[in-house]
Every structure is written in C-alpha cells, then in structure tokens.
Amino acid sequence: MPKRADPITQQQPRRWSYEAVAVVGFNEGLLGAIKRREALLQTFLSAVSFPLIIPTNDASAETDLQENFRMYEDEMNKFRILVPQDWLAGAGEASGIKSVTAFYPEEASDSNVSIVITGIGPDFTRLESFGSVDAFAESLVNGLDRSWQRPPGLAAKLVDSKAANGLYYLEYTLQNPGEKRRHILSAVGMASNGWYNRLYTVTGQYMEDESEKYRPKIEKVVSSFRLVEGNN
Numbered sequence: 001m002p003k004r005a006d007p008i009t010q011q012q013p014r015r016w017s018y019e020a021v022a023v024v025g026f027n028e029g030l031l032g033a034i035k036r037r038e039a040l041l042q043t044f045l046s047a048v049s050f051p052l053i054i055p056t057n058d059a060s061a062e063t064d065l066q067e068n069f070r071m072y073e074d075e076m077n078k079f080r081i082l083v084p085q086d087w088l089a090g091a092g093e094a095s096g097i098k099s100v101t102a103f104y105p106e107e108a109s110d111s112n113v114s115i116v117i118t119g120i121g122p123d124f125t126r127l128e129s130f131g132s133v134d135a136f137a138e139s140l141v142n143g144l145d146r147s148w149q150r151p152p153g154l155a156a157k158l159v160d161s162k163a164a165n166g167l168y169y170l171e172y173t174l175q176n177p178g179e180k181r182r183h184i185l186s187a188v189g190m191a192s193n194g195w196y197n198r199l200y201t202v203t204g205q206y207m208e209d210e211s212e213k214y215r216p217k218i219e220k221v222v223s224s225f226r227l228v229e230g231n232n
Contacts, residue, residue: 141172
C-alpha cells in the first residue's frame, strides 16, 4: 500500500469520481496526441475541465514552501512526490489505466495534481521513443488546439518544455471561448516494472485568477515527482 503522510486523507467519493474521469481523459489525450495526434483530441475534450501544469524553479519560494509539504510514497508503483500537508488524496483504477492518484485542497477549487500510470507497448522503451521534448510538447498542444476553427474552439498554447531528471516537463494553457484560462504543468516519465513498460503522467492545474495562491504549490508538487529504485 502507498505510504501517505498522516494529514493526507482519502477524498470524498463524489469529488473523486469527477477527478478520476478528468485525469483519465487527459492521459488518453496525451497518448493519442503522440500516437495518432489529432485523432484523440475529442477524448480529451470530453473531460477538459481537468487541466494540467508544469514546474518552474524559484529558490526562495521553494525554501518557504518546504516545511508545508509531506512526502507521499507509493511503494507499489515506485514513485514519490511532495504534497501539501493539508491536501486530500485519493487513488483508484479505470479501464486501460493501471493507477490514478489525485491530490487537491480541501476547500472548493479547480486546482489539483494527479498521477496517471498507463501500460504502453514494448516498442516504447524510453521517453525519446515519443520524440524530443519539444516535438512531444508541440504535438500534444497542437493536437488540442482548436482556436483556428470558426467559430473558435479550445485555445491551447505551449508556454515551455524541457527535459530534466529523466522526465519531460511541459507548461501550457487551455481556454474555452468565454471561460477563464487554465494553466497546466505536467511531468512525464517512463519506467518498467519487469513485465511491461509504464508511462507516468503527472499533471497539475490552476485557474489564472488563482495563480498567486496555487501556482507555487503546484509547481513544487509537480517538480518534486521522482521514480524510485525498483523501476528499470
């Protein structure tokens, strides 16, 4: 069973069912953008209410935040991540998904971080199998963007992409016409458990008007994600 810090509790079933569907929808959209590009956009749009985020480095903010976080370690799925002490947590499974874990503040908010693990084919042996980080990011975001349609649809804009710590980090925004802009931070990694290859997709999201309150926390969470010894 995963190790959870004491203050982190299981979330309410109703809220978890909403977040689980959204996380799964995003991960399928990510894989589709890589394998079939435009074909899987509609899968993501069916759950686009749950966006993503990526990390940036700010030494002073990290120092201030450190003592307000606890380590969450999943021994079965071989990863660890820092989580705000007062955030709730939940885990589950879904069709085609090996594991879904979500973290979110107790108060009502669209901000959250999720970790989705999916099995992938043997031909994908490392992240570079999907292309460089820049090609990966552009393929994903371009596959989501529908701002060119008439009338305009979802606007997806890439902010940044980089490779570090054996992971791909992406930052982009999503905005439906007439709605607030969502900021997405994402970390993507790959490992094998000895039987099959697994893709780890860590995503965080916050609304633009909640940036000051949630961005530092979500950056910290997403950037702290690490695959641990035991993964190949």
